[in-house]
Amino acid sequence: MIPPIASRFVAGTTASGALDHVSECNEAGMGGILNLLGEHYDDPEPAAEDADAYCHLVSELASRGLNGSVSVKPSQIGIDVGPDVFRDNFERIVETAAAEDVFVWCDMEDHTTTDTTLDAVEATARDHPHGVGVAIQANLTRTRDDLRRLADVPAAVRLVKGAYDEPSSVALDSKSAVDDAYEDHLEFLFREFDQGVAVGSHDPAMLQVAVDLHKEYGTPFEIQMLMGVREDAQRELAAKGYEVNQYVPYGDKWMQYFYRRIRERKENALFALRAVVGV
Numbered sequence: 001m002i003p004p005i006a007s008r009f010v011a012g013t014t015a016s017g018a019l020d021h022v023s024e025c026n027e028a029g030m031g032g033i034l035n036l037l038g039e040h041y042d043d044p045e046p047a048a049e050d051a052d053a054y055c056h057l058v059s060e061l062a063s064r065g066l067n068g069s070v071s072v073k074p075s076q077i078g079i080d081v082g083p084d085v086f087r088d089n090f091e092r093i094v095e096t097a098a099a100e101d102v103f104v105w106c107d108m109e110d111h112t113t114t115d116t117t118l119d120a121v122e123a124t125a126r127d128h129p130h131g132v133g134v135a136i137q138a139n140l141t142r143t144r145d146d147l148r149r150l151a152d153v154p155a156a157v158r159l160v161k162g163a164y165d166e167p168s169s170v171a172l173d174s175k176s177a178v179d180d181a182y183e184d185h186l187e188f189l190f191r192e193f194d195q196g197v198a199v200g201s202h203d204p205a206m207l208q209v210a211v212d213l214h215k216e217y218g219t220p221f222e223i224q225m226l227m228g229v230r231e232d233a234q235r236e237l238a239a240k241g242y243e244v245n246q247y248v249p250y251g252d253k254w255m256q257y258f259y260r261r262i263r264e265r266k267e268n269a270l271f272a273l274r275a276v277v278g279v
């Protein structure tokens with residue numbers, strides 16, 4: 001059972017509760033991107049179990065007729081066990097999802113996993129064109145090369161600023177540098193990509209850049225934001241006719257995710273404090 005304080009950011013502990021949340025997103029004109037919480041398994045069994053859970057989830061999305069996709073963390077389906085385990089599990093999820101016409105996103109974790117993640121996504125995308133997408137992080141210095149590589153792959157890209165603390169040898173060293181890189185990479189994506197651009201950001205400045213680039217290049221795009229973050233803006237953007245997809249985490253491993261949301265922003269911490277002290 002998730003305490004009310006965390007339920008702003010996490011859609012319950014069960015798949016059925018999370019699917020109900022996607023249904024509510026659909027009623028508000030948005031899609032839902034389901035993420036079963038879990039990461040860093042170093043045994044193959046839990047990795048296979050979570051891959052099974054995603055296979056079940058895509059079937060449920062399809063049988064309920066929901067506008068939804070899934071987003072998988074590499075370390076949840078075996079990247080820490082070995083590249084082959086990760087790739088096999090990812091392919092299994094994508095095959096099941098493709099049969100149900102459900103899209104599969106792959107989250108991106110820290111920079112030590114980028115090559116293995118991209119290799120698996122590229123191989124799977126070539127077998128299932130336009131059925132998969134991958135998150136790419138603007139804070140990494142390698143990112144333009146990765147985007148050039150992906151420009152020839154039938155996979156969508158979700159551009160994010162990057163959530164992991166990375167060493168300065170591989171990452172940009174200031175928030176303003178990351179923001180500038182994000183804008184530059186968005187321009188590259190709108191210019192070079194016709195296979196799907198997702199703007200994974202809550203930042204109004206980045207969303208405005210995307211809207212302007214869409215006017216300039218005509219490239220279709222979607223906006224992705226997290227459950228519980230700027231939800232009013234999500235609904236307003238959907239009402240204006242933008243494609244908005246909400247990232248919806250669920251599952252019994254909610255604690256770590258919830259504390260990450262609380263730590264990253266003062267407003268979220270105040271929200272938590274108010275819920276605790278009742279002001």
Ligand code: FAD
Binds near residue numbers: 107162
């Ligand atoms: P920030 O730079 O954090 O914020 C910029 C501005 O956005 C703020 O000044 C404010 O105006 C607005 N804003 C941000 N948060 C709030 C808030 N809570 N309330 C009100 N206004 C706010 N990272 C990864 O490394 N790998 C992934 O696979 C990944 N997947 C993601 C998927 C989605 C759908 C999203 C939205 C993010 C994902 N991230 C991922 C996280 C991402 O990398 C950033 O850490 C996170 O989104 C914060 O960056 P930001 O672009 O939202 O803007």
